[in-house]
């Protein structure tokens with residue numbers, strides 16, 4: 001089931017999505033081509049609309065058990081899977097708190113790479129930064145020889161959401177394994193569910209993501225796939241705290257239980273989305289994302305420039321190098337047509353905007369967006 005009115009002609013769409021807002025006025029709900037939270041379709045919203053239950057009973061345990069089982073299939077992995085009522089950053093921090101005594105290394109070529117390095121510093125770890133250029137991928141050659149004898153773990157952002165660069169995560173993970181085999185933690189926040197990580201070959205120690213990106217759910221659930229090796233290290237690391245202690249999550253997960261009160265509605269939604277993914281088939285899902293990304297790149301290339309270097313473009317976020325374009329104006333025009341994209345981020349905020357193409361969106365949605373973008377740009381002349 002699609003979002004009501006999504007296939008209607010633009011004029012009709014605007015009429016159909018008019019909602020009463022809190023103050024009793026009207027607000028228009030836009031179709032989201034954002035970098036997250038992304039569009040959540042009506043069928044998914046309905047799947048979450050179930051009566052509440054307590055989370056210490058068999059009914060809840062079956063729900064969590066089923067989710068973990070399906071997640072293993074969807075991601076083709078045997079890694080441990082833990083869920084937390086939090087945004088993805090919680091588990092990015094958990095990697096640092098549980099997997100690093102003192103020394104870590106962070107690869108960064110954008111805002112989110114910087115963020116993970118800063119989390120390390122904020123947790124009191126010594127962080128060596130390997131800085132890449134914004135808009136360019138960090139290649140194995142850039143990272144080779146950078147590990148120090150003391151480096152216990154490395155952080156890699158797979159899809160850098162500020163620049164729209166997809167870093168060659170598999171190659172980087174292989175490099176580190178061959179060099180000194182530190183723990184390798186990967187931020188998959190805007191790529192898991194849209195890009196095939198080939199986790200069995202990648203042999204990493206943590207992959208972190210959240211519900212509000214390519215899983216096309218509302219925000220509120222953080223998810224981590226983590227290795228035995230990371231849990232083993234955690235046993236000896238001090239200051240893991242409680243809420244972010246992966247060993248506590250393991251103890252609860254072994255009983256199909258959450259550590260704390262889970263967002264049950266979101267769990268219903270996740271269960272539903274995993275079924276949807278399995279029905280679509282992950283190869284088809286990855287191919288759909290690739291097709292949407294190619295189309296977004298072609299549109300961006302026709303109208304402006306791409307920020308990401310060729311060959312390393314994101315499959316979920318196209319960062320349009322729009323120069324002096326008045327994004328506030330474009331945003332207004334787009335919203336008046338019932339569509340929304342994301343502004344630029346970090347130090348390139350003023351000269352870029354970002355198109356999100358992930359989750360349950362299809363080529364039909366993309367073509368609707370391109371028409372709305374073209375019409376909006378036309379109206380701005």
Ligand SMILES: Cc1ncc(COP(=O)(O)O)c(C=O)c1O
Nearest residue numbers: 087088089112159161189190210
């Ligand atoms: C690549 C990347 N990492 C981390 C985050 C932070 O995720 P959250 O806001 O769910 O904590 C984001 C959010 O957009 C992201 O795009």
